[in-house]
Amino acid sequence: MVPFAEYTRHDGLGLAALVRSGEVSAAELLETALARIDQHNPALNAVIRRRDDKVRAELPRIDPAAPFAGVPFLIKDLVASLAGEPTASGTRLLANVPMPRDSEMVRRFRAAGVQIAGRTNTPEFGLVPYTEPELFGPTHNPWSLQHSAGGSSGGSAAAVAAGLVPLASGGDGGGSIRIPASCCGLFGMKPSRGLTPTGPEFGEIWHGFVIEHVLSRSVRDSAAMLDATAGTDAGAPYAAPAQARPFLDEVSAEPGRLRVAFTHEPLFGRGAVHADCIAGLEATARLLESLGHHVEEETPPVDREACALAFVTVLAGETRAEIDFLAKFVQRTPSATNFEAATYSLGLLGRSISAAAYAGAMRTLQLAAREMAPFFERHDVLLTPTLAAPPTLIGALQPSAAEKRMMRVVNGMNAGWLLNALGVIKPLAEKTFDYMPFTPLFNVTGQPAMSVPLHWNAGGLPIGMQFVGRFGDDATLFRLAAQLERAQPWFERRPPGY
Numbered sequence: 001m002v003p004f005a006e007y008t009r010h011d012g013l014g015l016a017a018l019v020r021s022g023e024v025s026a027a028e029l030l031e032t033a034l035a036r037i038d039q040h041n042p043a044l045n046a047v048i049r050r051r052d053d054k055v056r057a058e059l060p061r062i063d064p065a066a067p068f069a070g071v072p073f074l075i076k077d078l079v080a081s082l083a084g085e086p087t088a089s090g091t092r093l094l095a096n097v098p099m100p101r102d103s104e105m106v107r108r109f110r111a112a113g114v115q116i117a118g119r120t121n122t123p124e125f126g127l128v129p130y131t132e133p134e135l136f137g138p139t140h141n142p143w144s145l146q147h148s149a150g151g152s153s154g155g156s157a158a159a160v161a162a163g164l165v166p167l168a169s170g171g172d173g174g175g176s177i178r179i180p181a182s183c184c185g186l187f188g189m190k191p192s193r194g195l196t197p198t199g200p201e202f203g204e205i206w207h208g209f210v211i212e213h214v215l216s217r218s219v220r221d222s223a224a225m226l227d228a229t230a231g232t233d234a235g236a237p238y239a240a241p242a243q244a245r246p247f248l249d250e251v252s253a254e255p256g257r258l259r260v261a262f263t264h265e266p267l268f269g270r271g272a273v274h275a276d277c278i279a280g281l282e283a284t285a286r287l288l289e290s291l292g293h294h295v296e297e298e299t300p301p302v303d304r305e306a307c308a309l310a311f312v313t314v315l316a317g318e319t320r321a322e323i324d325f326l327a328k329f330v331q332r333t334p335s336a337t338n339f340e341a342a343t344y345s346l347g348l349l350g351r352s353i354s355a356a357a358y359a360g361a362m363r364t365l366q367l368a369a370r371e372m373a374p375f376f377e378r379h380d381v382l383l384t385p386t387l388a389a390p391p392t393l394i395g396a397l398q399p400s401a402a403e404k405r406m407m408r409v410v411n412g413m414n415a416g417w418l419l420n421a422l423g424v425i426k427p428l429a430e431k432t433f434d435y436m437p438f439t440p441l442f443n444v445t446g447q448p449a450m451s452v453p454l455h456w457n458a459g460g461l462p463i464g465m466q467f468v469g470r471f472g473d474d475a476t477l478f479r480l481a482a483q484l485e486r487a488q489p490w491f492e493r494r495p496p497g498y
């Protein structure tokens with residue numbers, strides 16, 4: 001077995017190189033990962049389903065020439081499916097329902113050579129920026145067990161930050177890769193829309209807002225995994241622009257002098273930004289200037305409140321559609337008892353929204369994306385804090401006990417119109433967007449965006465910085481991320497005790 005300290009000294013590509021050189025076997029790496037899960041997961045609750053026997057049986061199938069040959073890996077328990085195993089999506093309805101086949105993204109992960117050791121925790125349907133599902137319980141942040149690991153890829157983020165695996169899968173529909181990356185001190189890239197596959201179970205998810213990729217400790221792991229998984233699959237509704245060369249090659253290329261705009265003004269909602277996040281932003285702007293980039297303060301034009309309302313409208317409609325689809329899949333009548341109160345309430349709200357209101361919300365968001373284009377003609381990159389605050393305490397963003405009681409009453413009546421009349425959903429949406437005002441807009445536009453771990457506050461909690469590029473220009477972000485990684489390394493910065 002590889003000593004723990006040796007295991008965590010390498011990123012995924014580094015471990016694969018050890019396997020290819022014969023210095024260590026894939027079996028030894030796997031047993032080390034499983035031992036670390038045994039040791040640390042009881043406190044973290046990052047891994048909610050293990051595959052010890054199955055992954056051991058899969059060892060002979062590993063291609064030694066694959067880029068991540070023999071590297072232990074974890075899959076987020078949402079969207080991605082493994083044949084014959086549940087994808088619970090954080091919901092009781094699916095907790096024990098096996099999926100019929102591997103999703104295309106999982107097939108590509110396997111082809112990249114990883115060993116899938118288990119599934120990671122996620123909130124129900126990935127709807128919120130914290131990972132505290134009733135079904136599996138909260139995931140704890142390795143930097144402070146009292147704090148949230150973020151969401152919805154919080155289980156994956158906690159697992160990577162704690163060194164259980166060097167990288168793990170995630171999905172991002174409103175910030176769900178970038179938010180937990182920020183909370184856990186990791187690199188998290190949301191690729192351009194259409195760059196990774198959604199089939200065969202999905203065409204587009206949340207009107208194309210959702211895309212899958214990974215959270216990692218190194219930039220090069222993220223780039224190499226995107227090389228391994230990028231490209232359209234059969235029946236894809238659209239495709240991202242073709243890349244000039246592999247993303248891994250971009251990591252060793254200089255970005256040149258970029259025109260960088262930065263802002264701490266929220267892009268959704270109207271909440272205030274924490275002083276720690278502003279301090280991180282200002283320090284990052286100075287770092288960029290020292291690296292030769294042109295940096296100026298400017299905020300993209302966006303109707304914050306209209307976009308936030310439109311995003312919630314679309315999310316409500318998509319949640320109802322998901323509830324109805326899954327109920328049909330498992331051949332059961334949709335019921336409030338099958339879902340968390342907030343999820344079912346959002347679905348009831350979606351059922352009460354007219355088709356015209358849904359289409360109008362999409363039009364609002366698409367026009368906002370159009371209005372963003374001139375800004376990115378003047379600037380190569382936008383810099384913001386990833387979040388408006390440091391990681392929250394577990395439970396801080398949850399509905400209150402009174403709010404949950406009210407939702408349960410309305411849910412029992414199946415009266416979605418009452419949620420608007422009683423004003424239940426609006427304050428919850430505002431609280432959420434006040435925490436994550438910078439990330440959802442770029443799911444709407446489809447632009448690549450990344451959270452880079454460049455700042456920690458006085459309490460030792462990570463605070464990520466978000467960088468956004470033009471649609472299809474993921475290469476520039478990888479070049480910039482690698483430059484920042486060289487200038488201000490974070491790989492050796494680990495949570496105490498891990």
